[in-house]
Amino acid sequence: MIPFFLRRVGAGLVLIVIVTAITFFLTYGANIPVARNILGPTASAEQVDILNGQLGLNRPILEQYFAWIGGVLQGDLGTSYYTSEPVVQALASRLPVTLSVVLLSAAITLIISTWLGVVGAARGGVVDAVLQAFSTITFVFPAIILAIAMVYVFAISLKLVPAVGYTPFGESPERWFASVILPAIILSIGGIAALAAQIRGSLVDELSKDYVRTLRSRGVSETSILLKHALRNASGPGFTTFSLQFISLFGASLFIEKIFALPGYGTYGFQATIQFDLPAMLGVTLFGVGLVVVMNLVIDIASGWLNPKVRMS
Amino acid sequence: MSTPTIDQVTDVADATAAKRAGAFRRIITTPLGLFSVIVLIGIVMLGLLEPVLRGHDPNTADLAAINAPPGTPGYFLGADQNGRDIWSRVLTAINVSVTSALIGSGVAVGIGSILGLISGYVGKRVDGVLAWIFSLLMTFPALILIMVLQPITGGTYQTMMALFGIFISPGIFWLVRNLVRGVKNELYVDAAKVSGLSNRRILSRHVLYVVRGPIIISAAFMATAAIGIQAGLAFLGFGSAQDANFGTMTADAFLNIYRAPLQLLWPSLFLGLMNAALVLLGNSYRDALAGPQAAARRHRKKRSASTSDATAPSEEPTEARKASAQTQGKLLSVRNLRVSYPNLDGTRKEVVKGISLDIHAGEIVGLVGESGSGKSQTAFSILGLLPKQAEVSADVMNLAGDSLLNHDAKLLRRMRGSVISYIPQEPMSNLDPSFTIGSQLVEGLSSSMSKKEAKETALALLARVGITDPERTFKSYPHQISGGMAQRVLIAGAVAPRPKLLIADEPTTALDVTVQAEILDLLRDLQGELGMGVLLVTHNFGVVADICDRVLVMRDGEMVEGGDVRTIFRNPSHPYTQELIASILDEETVRTDPAPAVLASAKEQK
Numbered sequence: 001m002i003p004f005f006l007r008r009v010g011a012g013l014v015l016i017v018i019v020t021a022i023t024f025f026l027t028y029g030a031n032i033p034v035a036r037n038i039l040g041p042t043a044s045a046e047q048v049d050i051l052n053g054q055l056g057l058n059r060p061i062l063e064q065y066f067a068w069i070g071g072v073l074q075g076d077l078g079t080s081y082y083t084s085e086p087v088v089q090a091l092a093s094r095l096p097v098t099l100s101v102v103l104l105s106a107a108i109t110l111i112i113s114t115w116l117g118v119v120g121a122a123r124g125g126v127v128d129a130v131l132q133a134f135s136t137i138t139f140v141f142p143a144i145i146l147a148i149a150m151v152y153v154f155a156i157s158l159k160l161v162p163a164v165g166y167t168p169f170g171e172s173p174e175r176w177f178a179s180v181i182l183p184a185i186i187l188s189i190g191g192i193a194a195l196a197a198q199i200r201g202s203l204v205d206e207l208s209k210d211y212v213r214t215l216r217s218r219g220v221s222e223t224s225i226l227l228k229h230a231l232r233n234a235s236g237p238g239f240t241t242f243s244l245q246f247i248s249l250f251g252a253s254l255f256i257e258k259i260f261a262l263p264g265y266g267t268y269g270f271q272a273t274i275q276f277d278l279p280a281m282l283g284v285t286l287f288g289v290g291l292v293v294v295m296n297l298v299i300d301i302a303s304g305w306l307n308p309k310v311r312m313s
Numbered sequence: 314m315s316t317p318t319i320d321q322v323t324d325v326a327d328a329t330a331a332k333r334a335g336a337f338r339r340i341i342t343t344p345l346g347l348f349s350v351i352v353l354i355g356i357v358m359l360g361l362l363e364p365v366l367r368g369h370d371p372n373t374a375d376l377a378a379i380n381a382p383p384g385t386p387g388y389f390l391g392a393d394q395n396g397r398d399i400w401s402r403v404l405t406a407i408n409v410s411v412t413s414a415l416i417g418s419g420v421a422v423g424i425g426s427i428l429g430l431i432s433g434y435v436g437k438r439v440d441g442v443l444a445w446i447f448s449l450l451m452t453f454p455a456l457i458l459i460m461v462l463q464p465i466t467g468g469t470y471q472t473m474m475a476l477f478g479i480f481i482s483p484g485i486f487w488l489v490r491n492l493v494r495g496v497k498n499e500l501y502v503d504a505a506k507v508s509g510l511s512n513r514r515i516l517s518r519h520v521l522y523v524v525r526g527p528i529i530i531s532a533a534f535m536a537t538a539a540i541g542i543q544a545g546l547a548f549l550g551f552g553s554a555q556d557a558n559f560g561t562m563t564a565d566a567f568l569n570i571y572r573a574p575l576q577l578l579w580p581s582l583f584l585g586l587m588n589a590a591l592v593l594l595g596n597s598y599r600d601a602l603a604g605p606q607a608a609a610r611r612h613r614k615k616r617s618a619s620t621s622d623a624t625a626p627s628e629e630p631t632e633a634r635k636a637s638a639q640t641q642g643k644l645l646s647v648r649n650l651r652v653s654y655p656n657l658d659g660t661r662k663e664v665v666k667g668i669s670l671d672i673h674a675g676e677i678v679g680l681v682g683e684s685g686s687g688k689s690q691t692a693f694s695i696l697g698l699l700p701k702q703a704e705v706s707a708d709v710m711n712l713a714g715d716s717l718l719n720h721d722a723k724l725l726r727r728m729r730g731s732v733i734s735y736i737p738q739e740p741m742s743n744l745d746p747s748f749t750i751g752s753q754l755v756e757g758l759s760s761s762m763s764k765k766e767a768k769e770t771a772l773a774l775l776a777r778v779g780i781t782d783p784e785r786t787f788k789s790y791p792h793q794i795s796g797g798m799a800q801r802v803l804i805a806g807a808v809a810p811r812p813k814l815l816i817a818d819e820p821t822t823a824l825d826v827t828v829q830a831e832i833l834d835l836l837r838d839l840q841g842e843l844g845m846g847v848l849l850v851t852h853n854f855g856v857v858a859d860i861c862d863r864v865l866v867m868r869d870g871e872m873v874e875g876g877d878v879r880t881i882f883r884n885p886s887h888p889y890t891q892e893l894i895a896s897i898l899d900e901e902t903v904r905t906d907p908a909p910a911v912l913a914s915a916k917e918q919k
Binding site: 019251288 | 449451452453454455456457458460461462463464465534537540541542544545548549550560563567570577580581584585588589591592593596696698700726727728729730731734735737739742743744745746747748749753756757760790792793803806807809810
């Protein structure tokens with residue numbers, strides 16, 4: 001288990017380094033007139049030069065990169081050009097918002113897909129048809145349209161949940177739930193159909209295997225065969241699909257935050273991008289990849305733990 | 314805004330082996346296929362004819378026309394809150410969406426299929442590097458990067474879509490790579506190589522031919538994703554808010570939702586129509602490639618559902634009563650057993666054609682025949698473990714006084730846990746890889762005893778079947794033990810409830826020759842101890858001679874001969890039995906199982 005774990009951590013670190021390096025060299029290397037943007041068109045060329053010097057943007061790009069890396073290793077992601085707030089602090093304050101939506105959505109996806117997959121494998125027929133229809137709808141209507149439709153129905157017409165804004169959990173758990181449940185459901189829609197189909201397919205494969213017949217020959221109940229034996233063996237491919245889905249789910253959450261005006265990474269990153277706030281943009285990228293890596297590590301460990309061959313190695 | 318997962322994309326790989334010729338014709342003969350082709354062509358035409366069809370410039374605001382309802386002269390679909398003509402904006406937006414779809418899926422298909430072809434065809438080192446790059450690319454948080462890199466892409470939708478295409482290209486890459494690797498090993502490529510064709514020609518003529526269909530299907534799904542992402546990005550304000558596209562139109566209409574909710578309809582309608590047409594086209598192309606097989610599969614499903622009721626017990630009660638009167642005092646008696654499976658065309662194929670057999674308590678009966686003779690089908694129908702599609706009927710099927718034809722699933726299950734049990738052929742695949750040996754043994758026992766008792770029984774049994782360290786094996790997982798040990802474990806599991814009838818399906822075939830004899834000895838000992846009746850299914854007359862009291866010979870689903878082992882060996886009356894006996898090898902030769910013919914066919918399947 002430990003070598004397996006270390007390999008996954010190593011792969012995650014490689015991913016973080018590559019993605020942030022690409023982002024760094026593309027954004028810092030693009031010669032975006034940052035100082036001119038901050039100071040406005042009336043500033044003189046000298047003022048622009050001075051600010052560039054203060055921000056360190058006139059140094060060779062490699063030097064800037066290693067300075068950034070050095071900062072990262074000390075837990076310093078720089079300071080926003082516009083708000084003067086340290087990027088780490090800004091991201092930390094937004095972490096609960098994004099995590100609330102993303103983790104809730106991941107849980108919804110996992111639970112509902114597993115349930116649909118199990119029922120589909122055991123019963124077939126109707127559930128298959130529903131899944132097929134569901135997956136077609138999620139392809140046909142882009143998430144934006146679905147999101148608006150759901151906001152219109154649940155927030156504006158029925159007034160079940162607020163249309164925008166976020167309430168911290170500590171302030172009021174019920175209002176927190178009301179503020180994140182709709183975004184989480186919208187985020188889940190895209191993944192559920194695909195994951196359920198995957199789980200259903202793996203379960204059907206497992207149920208046709210020899211060991212299932214042998215368990216049946218010993219009088220083991222169908223419920224135990226389906227939920228204990230087949231589901232556990234089908235969980236490997238299911239988790240692989242789920243970890244890929246989590247990546248797109250997290251990406252999409254940045255956009256959903258914008259629609260619901262939730263003060264998470266998405267809104268922060270959006271603002272940073274519009275303003276060319278380089279440290280903030282890079283910080284969002286780093287935290288984003290980091291979260292994906294951590295989540296995938298958790299999923300890997302869970303699926304490795306369920307698989308004795310991995311666990312015992 | 315979900316990008317297509319690898320699963321959705323590789324899903325379509327199923328749709329390979331098919332006749333492509335006429336696939337398009339087959340699409341347009343289905344109503345959905347025809348509908349999607351017409352809608353797609355219609356929408357693309359609307360976009361192309363934009364300069365002719367539009368009444369106004371899509372960005373010209375006319376204060377007089379603000380929120381004009383649909384049907385206003387000059388404003389076919391009305392005007393938005395800035396007084397811009399919705400119809401012209403829809404036409405422009407169609408062009409944006411079509412371009413996005415073409416760029417997004419085009420880049421993905423281009424990168425994915427070219428590198429996939431190279432990776433799959435060249436192999437080894439190149440493949441290793443490319444596979445690593447694409448699996449890394451797959452874990453990139455695509456949307457974050459599209460957002461953050463917006464200052465570099467300039468925020469135009471074309472560059473964003475090109476970037477998006479790169480991020481979704483792993484789907485196509487894996488699809489093509491895996492298909493190519495499959496095709497590469499097929500004989501016709503070898504033949505092409507021998508006949509002197511260059512690599513490039515092989516790739517383009519043969520390999521592309523196979524991967525073309527799945528690529529087109531995933532391209533259709535990727536196009537919908539590109540359209541959705543483009544609209545999503547524009548909705549959020551990436552790119553100019555002035556541009557007419559479905560994203561900005563939706564955003565404008567959303568702000569105006571209380572005053573003119575109808576304005577939200579138009580972008581949704583056209584987006585929905587376009588994506589529905591693409592998805593349905595992809596699906597019907599998949600169906601067309603899968604061809605008649607898929608249709609037959611569906612047919613078969615339906616048919617088996619409708620006939621499953623016909624599995625009712627015998628319809629001639631007097632016959633059955635007569636037969637059951639003859640069977641008293643026997644452990645197992647079966648009269649006129651028939652097993653059939655549905656064919657693709659809806660007819661049924663009978664694989665067991667009216668078998669009758671008896672087993673007395675304490676007797677070992679061999680059931681012999683080649684593969685396909687119906688011997689395993691007979692055994693599984695007694696166990697009640699045939700696949701759902703199988704239809705079983707018999708006049709009598711009694712085990713220890715109870716009828717197995719009673720279709721109460723619960724009762725049958727309880728009998729399987731106690732009166733009747735089963736030893737499989739292939740030991741490793743018959744143990745659940747995720748659970749310890751011990752927990753699997755205990756689970757089978759726990760219906761009849763407490764957890765603690767079950768554990769003690771299991772440990773005792775493991776020792777009894779000749780496992781040297783029962784405690785350790787109890788805690789082991791299947792992958793930690795050898796095939797011979799696994800077979801002992803399975804035997805322990807089978808005899809644990811002290812069954813009256815044990816059905817062993819080729820219990821030694823998959824084992825090493827040296828282990829085979831030990832396992833047969835063990836079976837004989839246990840049978841003596843427990844006084845079980847045993848039905849031993851085998852193709853090997855040597856095993857029969859070794860262990861059985863009586864033998865039954867099956868061929869093509871019929872019983873050709875049966876009787877005392879000595880009698881049959883000395884004097885086989887049926888030519889088929891003579892053949893089988895003659896095929897036993899003499900003492901010096903070691904027979905390897907499975908037979909070479911089986912190995913060859915298994916190879917072909919790979």
